[in-house]
Amino acid sequence: MNRTTRIGSGAGFAGDRIEPAAALAEHAGLDDLVLECLAERTIALGQQRRLADPATGYDPMLRARLRRLLPVAARRGVRLVSNMGAANPPAAAEVARDLLREHGLTGRVAVLTGDDVLDRIDLSAPALEDGRPLGEHGEVVSANAYLGAEDLLPALRTGASVVLTGRVADPSLFLAPIAHRLGWDLRDPALAAAGTLTGHLLECAGQVTGGYFADPGLNDVPRPAELGFPFADVAADGPAVLGKLAGTGGTISRATVREQLLYEVTDPTGYITPDVVLDFRGVTAEPAGPDRVRVAGARGRERPDRLKVSVGYRAGHRAEAEISYAGPNAARRARLAADVVTERLRGADLRMRAEVRGVGGVDGGDGAGRAGGADGAGGAAGPVEVDGAAADCRLRIAAMAPTAETAELVCHEVEALYTNGPAGGGGVRTSVREVLGVVSALLPRDQVTPEVTVLETGDAAA
Structure with a gap:
């Protein structure tokens, strides 16, 4: 197994820029490039589009991103992992296969499904936000469980060069490739916590390289118009060094990392993901060179029995x-x-x-x-x-x-x-x-059934 792996962040939301991701794929020496493009609102909108047209529902920028990234990733041997499948991962996989053919590339596209649990959600169950029964809020049109890294691993093991999913927890998109490359057992809370920490820091792409940190006169960021996206070198025992490409704009510093560390974290003693309950209290972030920060010290507790459902x-x-x-x-x-x-x-x-x-x-x-x-x-x-x-x-x-x-x-x-x-x-x-x-809402884990399907470029078109 590898002793380190390098993983990059190619998108932090559905409308993110494409060129910084292409630069990472071309020049960063990555093993994996992860594009995190899905949010609670965007998957609900994807379900809305799919209701109007069953052939749609995936990320609207899927074609543009893959058309730009597939040739570079194939040339550099970079695996692409993304939740751009949104509300229709199988249709997204067909698009990816067709684009591989368009570029004269061979390979596999693996697709993870099973997050759509609309037929299993209990409309009388209370919403976590206000305690009211789900069905009282209005006509329910979508219900997507947050799958975890363990669910994604079988797709990675197929040898696919492109892996597409629907709703997977943001840090899990990164944890799964890290665990696959390093041979981690995700039942080990310490390793799951370490990879989840790295994934949490990378999941918003340009935020950790200074994009959201920039505040003129208070937090000045060099050349923000040329902002680069981050990557992480993850060691087999868990610590990671975050960095960005030399010559790109932005900055990675202890301050940008600490800011991203607290992003969307309501309880730093128990950040719940499908893979682990992460405790941030022992985390350290220390400079490790120009635009390099080493993070370590994540602690973890056993994963929850129930999965969050959007x-x-x-x-x-x-x-x-x-x-x-x-x-x-x-x-x-x-x-x-x-x-x-x-x-x-x-x-x-x-x-x-x-x-x-x-x-x-x-x-x-x-x-x-x-x-x-x-x-x-x-x-x-x-x-x-x-x-x-x-x-x-x-x-x-x-x-x-x-x-x-x-x-x-x-x-x-x-x-x-x-x-x-x-x-x-x-x-x-x-x-x-x-x-x-x-x-x-919450749903028992055993009521969610993930499934992996593989498309080959030689397969007949659907």
Whole structure:
């Protein structure tokens, strides 16, 4: 078995940049490149797309990422691992196979399924966030369990050059390749904790290389426009050294690592994943050279008996509508427009907020309330003024409604301000879209059945 393995982070969310990942694959000497592209909201949206078209549901950027990365990864012998399968991993695997063929490459695509547990979720079970039964939140359209590294290992053992999944816990996407390369037994909480720590630090890509750390004058980061993504050299006994490619922008320091260490951690004594309960209290982060930080000291307890499930439900429709006012007295005209819309929608089944945004700044007024209430458009402190008069400002009204038809009322009334409101309004922009809410629940581990399927480039097209 290897004594060390190098693993890179090629994405930290669905809309992340592609070129830093390509640079890692080309120049970093990686064994594995992991692209973490899935969140609670994005998998629910994937399920929504799949309901409309069963051939979709995977990450919308899947083709673009793989088209750029597959030739580089094949040339450098880098295995790609990603949760871009989202709500439809089998369809994503077919896309990956087709792209391998398109590039004249041979290889296997392994796909992990089994996270979709919509047919097993108990709608009377309490949501972790508020204790209310899941079914009371709205029509449930998705339920995805967080699979772990143990579930992913069989896919890695197939020898696939591309491994795609649906909902797998973020650090588990990294722990599994590390464990596979180093021959770890994931029943050892110490090793599972060490790999989970590394995965947690890498899972958000550019955050740990200074992207989210940057704060001019407080936390200055060199050349952020050329931000590089991180990799980690993981030793067989668990410690890891985080780094980035020489010549790329950004920075890896004790401060950036410590900031990422606490990201999304509510209990540093017991960070629960499908693989281990991680205790951060003994973790150390020490400089190990330019843009290098060594992390060690993770401790772990036995993995939980139940898996977290992300549950998506139909939460209504959101309307957003904007109109601009310019010139002298613009702010007062914008506030009058807000009052007009609020009065016209009095009694409608809406939760509405109105705010006036000014040149060079955003009005921080509260303005939250039900349509028709005195606070429906209140709280506006006014836009930036030039020589005592507002140069330009924009009224924004946002509302939640139970139906698309009710939400459309907001857009109609804002558009009507062209000729039925204060002087000088223009530049109306409106939108209505369905909102999927997300809550969480727990499901016994033995009710989840992971399954691995392999596609060969020589297989017949589906």
